[in-house]
Amino acid sequence: MTTAARDAELLARVVEGDHAAFDDIMRHHEDRIFSVCLRIMGNRELALDATQEAFLTVFRKAGQFKGQAALGTWIYRIAVNTCYDQLRRQQRRKTTTLGEQVDPADRRAQDAMESAGLRRDIEQALATLSPEFRAAVVLSDIEGLALPEIAEILGVPIGTVKSRVFRARRLLAETLGNQNR
């Protein structure tokens, strides 16, 4: 069975009320969605909230998925929009986004964090970008997605994705240059 056929069958089962099918979808995509949300939100707690909200939307809108895009692309799109939504809400409340915080119990994540000196700098620099630029460069350079898929996720033309990624890298280079001075 092809991936598309498997996705369509899973979603059909979700629409029919099969919770196990939804659980399968969630387990298959949750790490990637959390990763994207973390890079966009800049904070594990907020990323977890956004991931949760995104999967609730996936469940609610399962019947509207037509299979024109891959299921993963559709879920990414919902997740990115959820992050935009939460960032707008956060901005309204004027709370400051903190740098990435790691669960102290998660030794693996802690080690990874400490292994690169540049990591914190680049994460802080990412936080200075607008959500649109941040999403584009995260999907391209961290998640490694192809331009057409990013365009589909963000709902913009490929040219716009190219421009956002390029300009985002320029802004990051400037910010990192200033940090290192």
Place this chain on the structure above:
Amino acid sequence: MRDHELELIAALVEGRLEDETEARALIESSAEARREYESQLRVRQALTGLGAVSMTESERSALHRDVWTALRSHPESRPAGTPWYVSWLPAAAVVALVMGLVGVLAGGGDQQTATFSEIGAAIEDGASTAAATESTSGAAGEAAGGDDADGGMTPLDAPTTTMSASTEGHDLAADDAAYFSRQAERMRAGQTSETVEDTTAQDPGFDDCVAEAGLEDHVAVDTVPAPAGTDEEGPSQFIVAAPEGVAIADAPLSFVDPDTCQVVYADE
């Protein structure tokens, strides 16, 4: 540098070029192009080095627990295969018909001579009209459900409600008002003995938003999912606000857009 040159540099950095000759020549011949290439490459490598992040086991457990809790506590969050309002159309049509007949009868004159049997016949007509409407709307709703998750809603006749015309990025239609009205009824019916102090808003920031919406002495008591068909750019949920200290069963409820902190629907 020209757009074409910038495009070449970006493509080289991303490894998208089958033939790199032109791009390599450009960065060899121009110091500006070389600086741009090196800068872009450095940032891309740093970003690539961040890599994907996995959830911790405690985060994974929390995600699953919270998602299933939310789905169980909001049964209306079921997958929207068929637009939610379709199942309400027959009842809505009958209610509208009955109210119209009552209005005619109360209006005096010759129309007061209508008998119960005439009303009954009219109700039967209304039911068959509603059934026909259901069939048509079902097909339209199915056709409108796109994979962009925008969904599609067929406007109902405007009900008598108070609501703001729109919120940022989310135009409220008459059917949204019907949805919020139904949510309010559900909350009142389900929490007959609770007062507002007994409930806790899901997010402390919601109370600020409620205050910003101009609802004095109100608190956020719950959230409801956005109506089916809400644009993805719009909020995914709405805050339910009620006057503090009043039993929810008796409280007029207001629904607030958490993005704009504006009241989108308020009970009379």
